[in-house]
Amino acid sequence: MTISDVAAEAGVSVATVSRVLNDRGYPIRPETRRRVVEAIEKLDFRPNELARGLLLKRTQTIGLVIPDITNPYYPVISRGVEDVASDRGYAVIFCNTDRDAAKSEYYVNVLLQKQVDGLIIAGGGTDFTRAFERFAEHGTRVVFVGKPSLPWPSVRVPNEDGTVAAMAHLAELGHQQVGFIGGPQTLSTARDRLAGYRRAVRDHGLVASPSLERPGDFSEQSGYREAERLLRDTRRPTAILAANDRMAIGALAAAADRGLVVPDDLSVVGFDDIPLVSYVRPALTTVALPAYEMGAAAMRLLLDLLQNKDDGPTAAAPTVRLPVTLVVRDSTAPPTGTGPSTHATDHRR
Amino acid sequence: MTISDVAAEAGVSVATVSRVLNDRGYPIRPETRRRVVEAIEKLDFRPNELARGLLLKRTQTIGLVIPDITNPYYPVISRGVEDVASDRGYAVIFCNTDRDAAKSEYYVNVLLQKQVDGLIIAGGGTDFTRAFERFAEHGTRVVFVGKPSLPWPSVRVPNEDGTVAAMAHLAELGHQQVGFIGGPQTLSTARDRLAGYRRAVRDHGLVASPSLERPGDFSEQSGYREAERLLRDTRRPTAILAANDRMAIGALAAAADRGLVVPDDLSVVGFDDIPLVSYVRPALTTVALPAYEMGAAAMRLLLDLLQNKDDGPTAAAPTVRLPVTLVVRDSTAPPTGTGPSTHATDHRR
DNA sequence: CTGAAAGCGCTTACAG
DNA sequence: CTGAAAGCGCTTACAG
Numbered sequence: 001m002t003i004s005d006v007a008a009e010a011g012v013s014v015a016t017v018s019r020v021l022n023d024r025g026y027p028i029r030p031e032t033r034r035r036v037v038e039a040i041e042k043l044d045f046r047p048n049e050l051a052r053g054l055l056l057k058r059t060q061t062i063g064l065v066i067p068d069i070t071n072p073y074y075p076v077i078s079r080g081v082e083d084v085a086s087d088r089g090y091a092v093i094f095c096n097t098d099r100d101a102a103k104s105e106y107y108v109n110v111l112l113q114k115q116v117d118g119l120i121i122a123g124g125g126t127d128f129t130r131a132f133e134r135f136a137e138h139g140t141r142v143v144f145v146g147k148p149s150l151p152w153p154s155v156r157v158p159n160e161d162g163t164v165a166a167m168a169h170l171a172e173l174g175h176q177q178v179g180f181i182g183g184p185q186t187l188s189t190a191r192d193r194l195a196g197y198r199r200a201v202r203d204h205g206l207v208a209s210p211s212l213e214r215p216g217d218f219s220e221q222s223g224y225r226e227a228e229r230l231l232r233d234t235r236r237p238t239a240i241l242a243a244n245d246r247m248a249i250g251a252l253a254a255a256a257d258r259g260l261v262v263p264d265d266l267s268v269v270g271f272d273d274i275p276l277v278s279y280v281r282p283a284l285t286t287v288a289l290p291a292y293e294m295g296a297a298a299m300r301l302l303l304d305l306l307q308n309k310d311d312g313p314t315a316a317a318p319t320v321r322l323p324v325t326l327v328v329r330d331s332t333a334p335p336t337g338t339g340p341s342t343h344a345t346d347h348r349r
Numbered sequence: 350m351t352i353s354d355v356a357a358e359a360g361v362s363v364a365t366v367s368r369v370l371n372d373r374g375y376p377i378r379p380e381t382r383r384r385v386v387e388a389i390e391k392l393d394f395r396p397n398e399l400a401r402g403l404l405l406k407r408t409q410t411i412g413l414v415i416p417d418i419t420n421p422y423y424p425v426i427s428r429g430v431e432d433v434a435s436d437r438g439y440a441v442i443f444c445n446t447d448r449d450a451a452k453s454e455y456y457v458n459v460l461l462q463k464q465v466d467g468l469i470i471a472g473g474g475t476d477f478t479r480a481f482e483r484f485a486e487h488g489t490r491v492v493f494v495g496k497p498s499l500p501w502p503s504v505r506v507p508n509e510d511g512t513v514a515a516m517a518h519l520a521e522l523g524h525q526q527v528g529f530i531g532g533p534q535t536l537s538t539a540r541d542r543l544a545g546y547r548r549a550v551r552d553h554g555l556v557a558s559p560s561l562e563r564p565g566d567f568s569e570q571s572g573y574r575e576a577e578r579l580l581r582d583t584r585r586p587t588a589i590l591a592a593n594d595r596m597a598i599g600a601l602a603a604a605a606d607r608g609l610v611v612p613d614d615l616s617v618v619g620f621d622d623i624p625l626v627s628y629v630r631p632a633l634t635t636v637a638l639p640a641y642e643m644g645a646a647a648m649r650l651l652l653d654l655l656q657n658k659d660d661g662p663t664a665a666a667p668t669v670r671l672p673v674t675l676v677v678r679d680s681t682a683p684p685t686g687t688g689p690s691t692h693a694t695d696h697r698r
Numbered sequence: 699c700t701g702a703a704a705g706c707g708c709t710t711a712c713a714g
Numbered sequence: 715c716t717g718a719a720a721g722c723g724c725t726t727a728c729a730g
Contacts, residue, residue, distance in 0.1 A: 002707055013717045018709055027715055044483070049462040050403045051707035054722045059399065061442075061463070070428050072624065075418045082418075082445055086452075091442045091459055093410075096431055103435075110440055113398040114410070134393070220628045249628045256630035275421065279569045279598045280629050281605035351723055362701045367725055376699055400723035403706045 001045055010039035021047060053115065062302060063111040065095045065104070067123040071218075072246070072274040073291065077122055077145060080295025088303060090117070099123065104131060112138060118302045122146065122295075124187060141305040143298045147188045151317045153305060155298045159189050162287040162324040163196030163241065164203075166269045169285070169326055170239045171204040173334045175267060178206060179230040179237035181216040181223055181247050190218070193243045193271060212237060216247045223250025231258055231266070238335035239267035245274045245286055252280065252331065263333035273327055283329035290322050297322060350394055359388035370396060402464065411651060412460040414444045414453070416472040420567075421595070421623040422640065426471055426494060429644025437652060439466075448472065453480060461487060467651045471495065471644075473536060490654040492647045496537045500666040502654060504647045508538050511636040511673040512545030512590065513552075515618045518634070518675055519588045520553040522683045524616060527555060528579040528586035530565040530572055530596050539567070542592045542620060561586060565596045572599025580607055580615070587615065587684035594619035594626050594635055601629065601680065612682035622676055632678035639671050646671060 003021075007014045012032060019026045020036045039045075053059040064081055066074045078094070085092050093116065095107040108131040111119065119135060122145035132150070135142055144154035170178050180197045183190030194213070201208045211233065214226035223242055227250060230237055242248035248270030252262060260266050262282050270277060273288035297320045304318075352370075356363045361381060368375045369385045388394075402408040413430055415423045427443070434441050442465065444456040457480040460468065468484060471494035481501070484491055493503035519527055529546045532539030543562070550557045560582065563575035572591055576599060579586055591597035597619030601611060609615050611631050619626060622637035646669045653667075 003709095004707080014708080015710080015717055015719095016715090019716090022709080029715060032715080046458065046462050048403070048464060048707050050399050050408065050464055051722085052709075054397070054399045054403060054707085054724090055709050057722080068428070069418070069424045069431075070624065072421065072424075075421075075424050078443070079417070079419050079445060082443060086444075086455065086459075089459075091463060093440045094427070094431060094443050095435075096428060106435065109395065110435075110438075113395050114440060115397060115399055220625070224628075246625075249625060253628050253630050253632075275419065276569070276595075276598060276625055279573075279602050281602050283602075352725095353723080363724080364701055364703095364726080365699090368700090371725080378699060381699080397723050400706085401725075403708090403723085404725050406706080 001043060003045075003047065006036065006039045006043055006045050009043060010035045012036060057115075058117050059115050060089055061091045061093060061114065061116050062118045062120065062299075063093045063095055063107070063114075063116045065097060065107060065119060065121045065123075067099045068096050069094065072276070073244070073272055073289075074122065076275070076291035077295035077298075080292040080297075081120055081299045082295075084296045084299035084303070090299075090303075097123075108134060112140070116140065118142065118306055120145065120295075120298045120302060121148075122298075124148070124189065141302055143302045143305070145294055145298050153301055153317045153319070155294050155301065155320045155322060157289055157294065157322050157324050159192035159324070160196035160199070162271060162289075162326075163193045163243070164200045165324070165326045166241055166271070166285075166287050167197060167200030167204065167206075169328065169332065170241065170267060170269065171200070171206060173239075173267065173332060175237075175239040175335055176207055177212065177235070177237045177239075179212045179214065179227075179240045181214045181226045181230075181240065181242045181251065183216060183218045183243040183247075185215075190243055197241060216243065218244050218246060220246045220250040220253075223247025224254045225250070227251035227254035228258075231255065231260065237266075239269070239332070241269045241271075243271055245270035245272045245277050245284065248284055248286065248331075249277065249280065252282075252284070262331050264336060267332040267335070269332060278327075278329065282331045285329045285332040286327055288325045288327045290324075294322055350392055352394070352396065355385065355388045355392055355394050358392060359384045361385060406464075407466050408464050409438055410440045410442060410463065410465050411467045411469065411648075412442045412444055412456070412463075412465045414446060414456060414468060414470045414472075416448045417445050418443065421625070422593070422621055422638075423471065425624070425640035426644035426647075429641040429646075430469055430648045431644075433645045433648035433652070439648075439652075446472075457483065461489070465489065467491065467655055469494065469644075469647045469651060470497075471647075473497070473538065490651055492651045492654070494643055494647050502650055502666045502668070504643050504650065504669045504671060506638055506643065506671050506673050508541035508673070509545035509548070511620060511638075511675075512542045512592075513549045514673070514675045515590050515620070515634075515636050516546060516549030516553065516555075518677065518681065519590065519616060519618065520549070520555060522588075522616065522681060524586075524588040524684055525556055526561065526584070526586045526588075528561045528563065528576075528589045530563045530575045530579075530589065530591045530600065532565060532567045532592040532596075534564075539592055546590060565592065567593050567595060569595045569599040569602075572596025573603045574599070576600035576603035577607075580604065580609065588618070588681070589615065590618045590620075592620055594621045594623045594633065597633055597635065597680075598626065598629065601631075601633070611680050613685060616681040616684070618681060627676075627678065631680045634678045634681040635676055637674045637676045639673075642671055 118141035124146040216222035270286035277284040467490040473495040565571035619635035626633040
């Protein structure tokens, strides 16, 4: 079923069929158009995008590179990307790299061979620099979600301000000693969140101690483990701020397993606002990322770049900045004896 | 950068370059091969898959159709699909349909135009029948995860046995009155899980009552809402079985908000074993689906079908059956006063 | 062992 | 307004 079949059926040339298909205001006699449209419908014809792409040098396909879709942080971002993409007629190919160099390399190759029009890279951490030089050479547009190591277009979020806001909330409740469970320091996201914690400790005059800063890896396990270490301490903190929700969930579990009641005996704050954390009990206070919007904005930015193919590589890299919001739920309260705890339940999804 | 450039660089014809590229044991003089390989490397050449696909009639791309990647049930399945796919050189295009007919139709079109080699459909529920006749006509292979409405190849799981096992566990603990929160009855998955509940109620001689069967929609909200209804009842059940984990999480929240302690005052069981439910406290007892393996098996099945392109549509549709496992954690215990509750913590993620 | 040529299914100047 | 023809970047009989 090709364009020739349609042409034969309608008794016109393939050029004419192509013209009614693309419908770019090219003059066509109404009667001719009618015949072609009928033939297309009769044959249930759908143009082969491969042939089209070969000629036009675009595939209406983009690649989405993420560490792992199984990490609850990524599905929402992905959904934002995909909704905008499908709305504009683009398909998206998913690539889980596990932040592994070999897998990243593999996907760079696949994506290049498939002639994707552009790429969205979320998660960062890996040294994509060399791989991207290749993309740049091929004229493929790239947008990062998060801070790229080179000046590429990106969608960013004030991670440092996020932990600062969380700490301000805790300080306001009266907490003096707040433990921090950080993420992998290879990720700028994790570094920024730690920086915010340190800044807030200083600014609010809270207890500063290396033993209050624990090294997590963004997994539930590490959150559990590091919370246990913090809580074992004789002078245990009255609150724990985890650099992401998964570790906060682990911390909540560790507290429960020690018989501590959150938020009465311990306050816990997370970061990200992934699905479900508003449904655990106590509902988690956390710094919400506009994940869906981040994905949607990245796709919109990519689409913009695709419009102006001619931009030189020296064009200033556009950056979209999106805000972060502290969502106070039920896992935070004044430290014991400091005051009445008022925690209304938040049923936001 | 095309194959002609490489041919020119190596001083051979494009046919020869193509032959060393594809390396199908076609005889080539070692010296010639060396020159070609060098030229390829020097120019960092990567063949255009569009041109290749146009000729070969395959794109090494498959479509994955799911209701919503944001639903924690799907990322793990998707990961299984993608790992097998990338291992075999296939790329996967993601399609979120929200079980919406228009979106499904849209993706059927997109996928057909992009000439995907095959399709994996997870989630079911929508009437894809007509859309699939089109795929069949085009020779596109389709594999379902879950029970298809027509005899198509599929990967299945014994949903009814799953709820039966959960109920047996509850009955064994001594529960006589178990509430059930079901899913959308348009989904065979939900119907099967309800059927298992009913069968078990009968087989174990438990209290049977329409008021114990509540209509949920698989969302946390509905789990919360329906659990509230069940718990408001004067003769409230001592255990609740939810047809999926998201509703079980909602039920756990509803219990907590009523001041009920799980599992002492109420036992709760879920279904799916999505990420995080082993980390909430109490850790959720649930019927675990082999989600990753389901995705991987679906992709392997699709790959098999792709090998035998010649199979007529009358070939028996292959079915892969995978088991389901009851994972007992801390949200279930004997009803109050019936015996000591022993719940060891399970840290499996 | 190697190359010239046809062809996959489209689009788009160019000519009429 | 419409069509013949070239060409996108490959692969593969066919010939030598």
